Amino acid sequence: xxxxNWFLTLMGDSKRQKFTIPILAILLSLLAGAVVYLILGKNxxxxxxxxxxxxxxxxxxxxxxxxxxxxxxxxxxxxxxxMLFASLSVAVAMRSGLFNIGVSGQMxxxxxxxxxxxxxxSLPAPVAKPLVVLISALVGAxxxxxxxxxxxxxxxxxVVSAIMINYMVRYFVSFCIKRYMADPVSRQSRAISSAAxxxxxxxxxxxLKMDIPLxxxxxxxAVFLVRFLFDRMELGFEFRTxxxxxxxxxxxxxxxxxxxxxxxxxxxxxxxxxxxxYFLGYYGSIQPDTLIATGFxxxxxxxxxxxxxxxxxxxxxxxxxIDKGSTYMSSTVGVRQEIGSLITGLILLFAACGAFFSxxxxxSRQKAADAEAKTAGKEERV
Amino acid sequence: xxxxNTLIIDxxxxxxxxxxxxxGGIYSERSGVTNLAIEGLQGxxxxxxxxxATLLSGFxxxxxxxxxxxxxxxxxxxxxxxxxxxxxxCVKFKADQVISGxxxxxxxxxxxxxxxxxxxxSVFGAPSNKFVLGTSVRFSVPGLSSIPVVGAFFSNIYPxxxxxxxxxLIAWYFLYKTPFGMHLxxxxxxxxxxxxxxxxxxxxxxxxxxVSGALSGLGGICFAYSISAQFSPSIYMGYGYLxxxxxxxxxxxxxxxxxxxxxxxFARSAGFALTQALGLAAAFSDLFMTLPYxxxxxxxxxxxxxxRAPRALGEIYDKGKR
Numbered sequence: 001x002x003x004x005n006w007f008l009t010l011m012g013d014s015k016r017q018k019f020t021i022p023i024l025a026i027l028l029s030l031l032a033g034a035v036v037y038l039i040l041g042k043n044x045x046x047x048x049x050x051x052x053x054x055x056x057x058x059x060x061x062x063x064x065x066x067x068x069x070x071x072x073x074x075x076x077x078x079x080x081x082x083m084l085f086a087s088l089s090v091a092v093a094m095r096s097g098l099f100n101i102g103v104s105g106q107m108x109x110x111x112x113x114x115x116x117x118x119x120x121x122s123l124p125a126p127v128a129k130p131l132v133v134l135i136s137a138l139v140g141a142x143x144x145x146x147x148x149x150x151x152x153x154x155x156x157x158x159v160v161s162a163i164m165i166n167y168m169v170r171y172f173v174s175f176c177i178k179r180y181m182a183d184p185v186s187r188q189s190r191a192i193s194s195a196a197x198x199x200x201x202x203x204x205x206x207x208l209k210m211d212i213p214l215x216x217x218x219x220x221x222a223v224f225l226v227r228f229l230f231d232r233m234e235l236g237f238e239f240r241t242x243x244x245x246x247x248x249x250x251x252x253x254x255x256x257x258x259x260x261x262x263x264x265x266x267x268x269x270x271x272x273x274x275x276x277x278y279f280l281g282y283y284g285s286i287q288p289d290t291l292i293a294t295g296f297x298x299x300x301x302x303x304x305x306x307x308x309x310x311x312x313x314x315x316x317x318x319x320x321x322i323d324k325g326s327t328y329m330s331s332t333v334g335v336r337q338e339i340g341s342l343i344t345g346l347i348l349l350f351a352a353c354g355a356f357f358s359x360x361x362x363x364s365r366q367k368a369a370d371a372e373a374k375t376a377g378k379e380e381r382v
Numbered sequence: 383x384x385x386x387n388t389l390i391i392d393x394x395x396x397x398x399x400x401x402x403x404x405x406g407g408i409y410s411e412r413s414g415v416t417n418l419a420i421e422g423l424q425g426x427x428x429x430x431x432x433x434x435a436t437l438l439s440g441f442x443x444x445x446x447x448x449x450x451x452x453x454x455x456x457x458x459x460x461x462x463x464x465x466x467x468x469x470x471x472c473v474k475f476k477a478d479q480v481i482s483g484x485x486x487x488x489x490x491x492x493x494x495x496x497x498x499x500x501x502x503x504s505v506f507g508a509p510s511n512k513f514v515l516g517t518s519v520r521f522s523v524p525g526l527s528s529i530p531v532v533g534a535f536f537s538n539i540y541p542x543x544x545x546x547x548x549x550x551l552i553a554w555y556f557l558y559k560t561p562f563g564m565h566l567x568x569x570x571x572x573x574x575x576x577x578x579x580x581x582x583x584x585x586x587x588x589x590x591x592x593v594s595g596a597l598s599g600l601g602g603i604c605f606a607y608s609i610s611a612q613f614s615p616s617i618y619m620g621y622g623y624l625x626x627x628x629x630x631x632x633x634x635x636x637x638x639x640x641x642x643x644x645x646x647x648f649a650r651s652a653g654f655a656l657t658q659a660l661g662l663a664a665a666f667s668d669l670f671m672t673l674p675y676x677x678x679x680x681x682x683x684x685x686x687x688x689x690r691a692p693r694a695l696g697e698i699y700d701k702g703k704r
Contacts, residue, residue: 040500099480101418150679154686159418159480160630161682163623164675170620171671178665288668291620293491299484336503338496345489349467352485356475 008368011361018306021357022315025304025350033343040335047333051340054328055321066209078199078213078282080320082107085219085274086298087316088226089140091307093267095230096239096259097246098148102162104295105169106143106271110136111279111286112173116181119192119280128196132280133218133273140272141265143169148264152257158264166291174288182288189286198281215277220313222270227309239263271295300348319344385659389651390534397647398546399604403625404632404639405553406597412557412634413590414570414583416696418483419468420598421622422490423461427599428606429494430460432513432613433501439516447541450518453603454545461599462592464490469591473584476698487622495615512614518542518607542604549600553593554636566590570692573699583699598622627678634692646674 011020034044052058056072063069086103093100100106114136118128143165150156181189194201200212230236238259242249250256278294279286301319305311326340403420410417434456435449442448464486471482495511502510520538527537557563565586568576573583605621606613628646632639653670656662 040504101480101484150683154683156679156682156686157691160626161679164627164679167620167623167627168672168675168679171668171675175665175668175672178668179663293488296484296488299481300488303481336496336499338492338499341492342489342496345485345492348485349489352471352477352481353475355477356471359476 008361008365017358017361021354022304022306022351024357025354026318026347028350029343029346032346033339036339037335042333042335047329047335050329050332051322051325054325057321066207068208071208071210074210074212076320076324077216078211079324080317081213081215081219082274082278082282082294083298083301083316083320084313085222085270085277086294087301087305087312088222088309089267089270089274090298090302091309091312092226092270093263094302094307096242096263098260098263099159100144100162100264100267100271101159101299102144102147102166102295103271103274103298104292105162105166106140106268107275107278107292107295108173108286109143109169110139110272110275112176113139114276114280115189115192115286116176119196120190121196122193123195125195128193129198129214132196132198132276136272136276137269138272140268140275142268144268144271145261145265148261152260170291173286177286177288183285186285188288191284192280196280197284198277213277213281215281218273219277222273223309223313235262300351303354304347304351385655386531387534387537389648389655391538392651392654393644393648394535394543395540395608396650397643398543399601399608400621400625400628400646401640401643402546402549403598403601403622404629404643405550405636406594407625407629408634408636408639409553409557409566409590410594411629411695412570412692413566413587414573414692414694414697414699415472415587415591416479416483417468417591417594418480418626419465419486420594420625421618421620422487423465423595423598424602424605424622425494425617426464426490427457427461427595428602428613428617429498431457431599431603432515432606435515436513447519449516450541450607453515454542454600457599457603458596461602462596465591465595465598469588472591473587479696491615491618498613512612514612515607517611540608542607546600546604549597553597557636570694573694577701601625624674627675631678631681633690649673
């Protein structure tokens with residue numbers, strides 16, 4: 001009995017489990033990943049170290065000209081920004097008990113419209129950049145609010161309508177790019193002007209050439225704004241109440257319908273910003289014939305971070321490190337870089353089992369308590 | 383004339399794999415388990431089938447069709463085994479069914495992409511991210527195929543289309559005409575009543591998800607054969623989600639879902655045909671591809687009253703709850 005207890009003590013009460021269960025999920029998946037590396041005859045410690053080296057968190061052996069740990073870290077931040085926005089978007093909806101599975105579609109349509117209107121214009125940077133942010137936020141909000149409206153007005157499940165809209169957007173974006181915006185060489189949309197781009201690419205600072213993601217500042221501000229919204233504001237309280245118990249919320253006089261649309265719109269603003277920082281920041285062009293995976297990954301990242309802004313800050317960072325570091329890992333360790341997304345997938349799988357873990361913990365605690373009560377009862381009788 | 387023939391032939395070869403995946407989805411959802419995992423299940427099934435075909439094709443003559451039927455068998459097995467993950471998560475671990483579905487899709491894509499590349503590099507010694515499959519023969523029914531227009535339904539048929547029709551008939555029979563099917567449907571509407579009748583809800587749901595895995599796998603390998611004659615990450619085109627759209631369009635019933643799939647299939651091939659006939663740029667076929675989704679959404683709006691999901695769909699079964 002005693003041997004099992006250290007694990008239960010470590011996992012803590014339900015409040016502490018919010019941290020310990022995701023960490024358990026991460027450790028289990030890293031362990032599973034290590035087993036795969038061992039099967040392939042590679043050293044897992046070197047492999048995991050190279051993820052950190054590739055993402056600029058640990059120095060590499062040598063660097064190319066004008067590159068350093070800092071430039072790697074900057075490009076990590078560049079990739080992290082859209083993931084952070086997308087996960088926040090999912091979390092905002094989830095707090096009200098809504099699934100925004102349409103983040104990918106909202107990102108793409110926001111990116112497309114911002115690209116078409118501002119990306120190819122000759123506006124100077126101080127006008128173009130804020131305009132990109134504004135337009136993408138509005139487009140994202142409009143599409144997501146439509147999903148909320150469909151649910152409110154006709155009770156159409158938000159998951160279903162979001163999937164339909166995702167694919168409408170996917171094909172519509174492909175059409176627009178191929179018909180009007182295609183680059184004849186890359187077959188993607190033509191590169192946007194550097195004035196409209198939210199990341200300053202290949203900028204020389206102190207003899208280093210780096211990508212500076214301006215969006216990350218917005219994203220970190222957004223993390224704290226969302227946190228403030230949930231913890232301090234009446235609207236955030238209403239969201240949480242609806243998420244916890246919609247009937248009680250209605251009974252308490254909360255306007256559920258209005259809140260539904262407002263939540264989705266807010267979630268859409270964040271999804272739109274994710275699209276802006278992805279297509280007009282990180283990449284600079286849009287690829288046709290594909291629905292980006294970020295929006296789906298974001299759902300799982302948000303679960304891993306317990307739908308809390310700070311949790312998401314950490315979980316999205318971890319997932320980006322694995323994603324970004326896998327290229328360097330592949331070149332040094334010689335294992336296909338797809339193993340990175342495999343480890344990510346495993347983390348998300350274990351994170352989805354979170355409720356089951358806490359159920360198991362509660363049950364074994366109960367068993368331990370029962371056993372103790374039994375022995376205590378026996379002693380008394382003796 | 384010729385255009386109409388291609389339209390029908392291509393439409394059918396797209397609609398039928400979609401249909402069998404949607405039937406899988408109906409099994410799962412009618413038992414009360416939301417299944418967004420169809421996309422991942424079909425991809426994983428197709429992966430296992432394609433791997434089996436690649437490994438076994440050496441034992442057969444180059445033009446032999448046996449590997450294709452073996453691939454279908456293994457795809458069903460692969461999809462079924464992989465779907466048990468979704469079943470365990472949803473039924474035993476009481477995880478959120480939507481989240482589980484999303485995660486299963488992400489994992490399927492990561493796992494099959496990694497394994498395809500790794501197996502190609504380390505087992506077959508050729509760095510590539512796909513398994514090339516033999517091309518499937520196609521046949522026409524003599525006599526019937528020469529009837530104008532209608533004959534197109536009987537010409538240039540892929541053998542898998544017959545397999546799908548057979549599987550669909552069996553699936554229809556089991557769902558509507560057997561005690562198992564009745565229990566399954568009841569599990570999605572009133573699991574407590576099923577429990578009271580002495581049938582274990584968890585077991586029925588588990589079986590239903592496994593059926594959906596097997597049928598999705600079959601659909602996946604058929605797409606792999608008909609569209610590209612290879613397995614590659616491009617199998618994740620979102621057809622699993624289109625199957626979900628079809629079954630919702632079909633109001634969670636097999637008959638109407640067939641019509642939905644046929645509409646989607648013909649809308650798709652008509653889109654391609656129309657682009658060609660009108661001399662439009664190829665990009666316009668993408669614009670036509672938005673139609674199935676727009677139609678489904680509009681239909682949901684207009685028939686939101688009569689379109690009814692299984693009552694206990696997505697709810698975790700809890701014996702103690704009333």
